[in-house]
Amino acid sequence: MFNSTNRFLVLLFFFFLMFQQTSFSSGSHVGETTFHRPDPLQHFKDYNGGFDLRNNHYVASAAFTGVHGYAFACVWLLCGLVLAIFLIVKCLCGGSASLTCFDHYHLHIFFLLLFFTSLAIIASSFVITTSQKTLKRTEKLKESVVGIGEDALGTLGRVLKTTNQMQFLLLPYNPQMSEFLNSTTQNLRTNSRVIRRFIDRSEQSFDQATHTSYVAHFVVLTVNLVTLVAAIVLMLLHWRPWFIIIIFFFWILTSLCWFLTGFDFFLHTFVEDACTAFEDFEKNPQNSSLGSMLPCMNESFSGKLIAQIGDTIHRFVVELNSNMSVIYRVLGVSAENEEVIGVIKICDPFPGPLNLNYIPQNCPQNAIRIGDLSKILAKFTCHEKGTGKECKKEGRFLPEASYNMAHAYSRSIQDLLDIYPELQRLSKCTVVKNKVAEIVSNQCKPMRVSTKLLWSSMLSLSIIMVVLVFTWVAKALQWGRPLSIYSRTPPSST
Numbered sequence: 001m002f003n004s005t006n007r008f009l010v011l012l013f014f015f016f017l018m019f020q021q022t023s024f025s026s027g028s029h030v031g032e033t034t035f036h037r038p039d040p041l042q043h044f045k046d047y048n049g050g051f052d053l054r055n056n057h058y059v060a061s062a063a064f065t066g067v068h069g070y071a072f073a074c075v076w077l078l079c080g081l082v083l084a085i086f087l088i089v090k091c092l093c094g095g096s097a098s099l100t101c102f103d104h105y106h107l108h109i110f111f112l113l114l115f116f117t118s119l120a121i122i123a124s125s126f127v128i129t130t131s132q133k134t135l136k137r138t139e140k141l142k143e144s145v146v147g148i149g150e151d152a153l154g155t156l157g158r159v160l161k162t163t164n165q166m167q168f169l170l171l172p173y174n175p176q177m178s179e180f181l182n183s184t185t186q187n188l189r190t191n192s193r194v195i196r197r198f199i200d201r202s203e204q205s206f207d208q209a210t211h212t213s214y215v216a217h218f219v220v221l222t223v224n225l226v227t228l229v230a231a232i233v234l235m236l237l238h239w240r241p242w243f244i245i246i247i248f249f250f251w252i253l254t255s256l257c258w259f260l261t262g263f264d265f266f267l268h269t270f271v272e273d274a275c276t277a278f279e280d281f282e283k284n285p286q287n288s289s290l291g292s293m294l295p296c297m298n299e300s301f302s303g304k305l306i307a308q309i310g311d312t313i314h315r316f317v318v319e320l321n322s323n324m325s326v327i328y329r330v331l332g333v334s335a336e337n338e339e340v341i342g343v344i345k346i347c348d349p350f351p352g353p354l355n356l357n358y359i360p361q362n363c364p365q366n367a368i369r370i371g372d373l374s375k376i377l378a379k380f381t382c383h384e385k386g387t388g389k390e391c392k393k394e395g396r397f398l399p400e401a402s403y404n405m406a407h408a409y410s411r412s413i414q415d416l417l418d419i420y421p422e423l424q425r426l427s428k429c430t431v432v433k434n435k436v437a438e439i440v441s442n443q444c445k446p447m448r449v450s451t452k453l454l455w456s457s458m459l460s461l462s463i464i465m466v467v468l469v470f471t472w473v474a475k476a477l478q479w480g481r482p483l484s485i486y487s488r489t490p491p492s493s494t
Helices: 002-025 056-092 106-170 175-236 240-283 299-322 324-330 335-341 370-378 388-393 400-418 420-428 430-479
Strands: 035-039 045-049
Touching: 035 056, 045 056, 056 240, 056 430, 106 175, 106 240, 106 400, 106 420, 106 430, 175 240, 175 430, 240 430, 299 400, 299 420, 370 400, 400 420, 420 430
Parallel strands: none
Antiparallel strands: 035 045
16 A cells, blocks of 8 residues: 555655656747847847746847947047047147137027036936936845746755755655656756856846946946036136047047946846746746746646645545555554554644645544654554564564554655645745736836936936037137147137
């Protein structure tokens, strides 16, 4: 009885975990949201896939969505280089770089400079504040995402520990089942490595995207604020020799602002993709791009399988309790010794065949856990070799081999019962679904708003900086010979 029932039970457990392995390893999912974007790593061929932090092609294609900002930054730098060469050549040839059309607009240009400089200061301060809020929200999102993987890793770790112990216990009595469990253990280790890579890649991707973004924004915009304040002071003091240097700094800073605008659009795209993947996962875990990274099984199949495991354990305990006399004879216990041991009742944590809710506390006071059966039998086990008479005198009549077999099977069933709640959570994907639902309902909307606000405010600042630089160039050309930085007085109008 021990052999046949446990063989079927362990087989069910094995198939449950094997199905879990199949669920984890699936790489493509029908119905998931896919993206079609140029991938720089594939010669700008379209990336056709879902959200996957482990895939460099996805990361590259998402980063390429900010190409408009990167491109404008490069074009702006080239225009500045062409303008500088033009002014240098013009001055070296003795020509005047002044524009007489601006001679009657000194006051207008002065107020334009004040206005756009003030706008740039306000916009820069706003972007810094928004970047800080985005960093905090992204850190919270990262903790939630990593927490899903950590919880899954903890669950698999507990199941892995149990399968290792069952494998060790059953090896002397059922090598075939032990081999099955060994294969299952290897699959669980593979799953654990997959989830660990997901955790590490998630942390790395979030940190690279958010911390790099925040540091870049803070440095560039702090320098921009200092330069803006310095520009106002120099303008009020009519310190014209530094105007060309101010224009040079503004030109570089404007290019950096446009580059950050592209990066912020990529960050917004990244958050949009992540939230879309979470929404897909919430609707259907198996048809989501996150399905290969987060531990969720086919609920209809796994639910039936976990119920069958519970039903098998229930029938096994019922059979044990109704056939204790037969079990005593199998273990080598005589009729008179059976009276000494008494009738042992095993606790059945399942109320009945139609109610397989796991309730370990729902047991009579005189019942014991199946794992404690070996503790009862240990009192009557003869461990010394060659001292049978002494064992009989002390009431220890159970052979050690019989005790070891009973201990192995009862401990294996108890181990399986101990992780039964974990298997239920895996089959229903409870923890993962709850955390994903929390992310979708509480974090996705604020993150989308925050990253979009960061991108739009950075775009506004970049446009303001372009207009401001042109205004500064007009002011410098209005005074004539902008490269003649030693002149403190404006040229006379003739």
